[in-house]
Amino acid sequence: MERAEWTGTDDDTPLVGIVGATENLDSAAIDRTVSDHDATIVAGSLEETLEQSPSVLVCVGQSALGAVARADASVPVLPVDAGDGVHSVPAAQLPAVVDAVLAGAGLERHQSTLRVETDSETLVGDARGPHRAFFDVALVTEEPARISEYSVTSRGKRLAQFRADGVVVATPQGSHGYASAAGGPLLSNGLDAVAVVPIAPFVTQTRQWIVPHDGLELAIERDEGPVTLQVDDRSLGTVAAGSSVSITTADPLSMLVPDGEWAELESGSAD
Incomplete structure (x- = not known):
């Protein structure tokens, strides 16, 4: 990890972006904290907030965090209540954490993301990818009791071929979910x-x-029913038998980890 470059400097007025499910946040306390540091809050949709070039992005909830990863945002992200597997801040402690971060107690950790593409002819245009996944990628047979056959190849080596309802690939942060x-x-x-x-x-x-x-x-060797490609919480459509899904690394997401006493805050597993 490295210290966030913008923290603890007087060169610019910090902009604190906030996106996601904000209804459970203590907005008044956050406003006071940000004001005490002569900073400014920017909010709105993810696209509107990113257009303001915030210094740090407070991201509330797992869905919002996945959306930020898909947006390929270059801003450091401070996750709040983002679920197991993500080093995130409880909503109740966010004002104190923002205070510490704006005072300069911030470290950046780069969390890997995945680039996902498929050659399936049943998907057209942008649906084939590339897509970014922060948590997981899955191929799932849509109909109950319809078992398809899948294969897994890693760096050119065939690992296995098996019959199952599907197969999921999970990042470390996604390994606490579907996988x-x-x-x-x-x-x-x-x-x-x-x-x-x-x-x-x-x-x-x-x-x-x-x-x-x-x-x-991942490849679909044989299907006994429609197989859906899922990337994080999104269903991208049906993938045909004989098709493959390529998974490689994408640009990492910059995660902001408060240091000092706040480095011990976790909502999920330890690193």
Whole structure:
């Protein structure tokens, strides 16, 4: 991690952007804190807020954090109540954390994201990608009790071919979500790796894998029903049998971690 360049300087007036589910925030306390540091709050939609070039972006909730990652924002992000697997700040403590950050107690940690593309002819135009994923990527058979066949290749080496309801690839921060519910391992945020987990495999001995987060390919070898490509919380459409999904690394998301006493704040697992 490195110290955030904008913290603790007098060169510019800091702009604090706020996006996401803000209804549970103590807005009055945050306003007072920001005012005490001669800073300014900018808010609105994600697009409107980013257009103001904020110095730091307070991002409330998991969905908002995923949207920020997809937007390829270059601003340091301070996550709030972002769920397990993300080093985030509880909403109740946000005013104090903002105070510490604006006083210069801020470190930047670069969290990996994934670049996702598919060659499926059933998706057209931008739907094929590239897309950015912060939490996970999944291929899922749409209809219950319809088992399809998938393969996993890592850096040119075929790892496995199996029948299952689907397969999910999770980043360390995403390993606490869909992948965990499918029985996958929890990954440390310090790993440059992803977890690959079959969803309801037909053969119970099917393995799970922890592999590098680039050079990964999922393929639909055979389908017994429509298979949907999901990136984070978005469904991108049906992917045809014989198609593949390529997963590589994308530009990381800059996450702001308050240091000092605030570095111990966590809403999820330790790094």
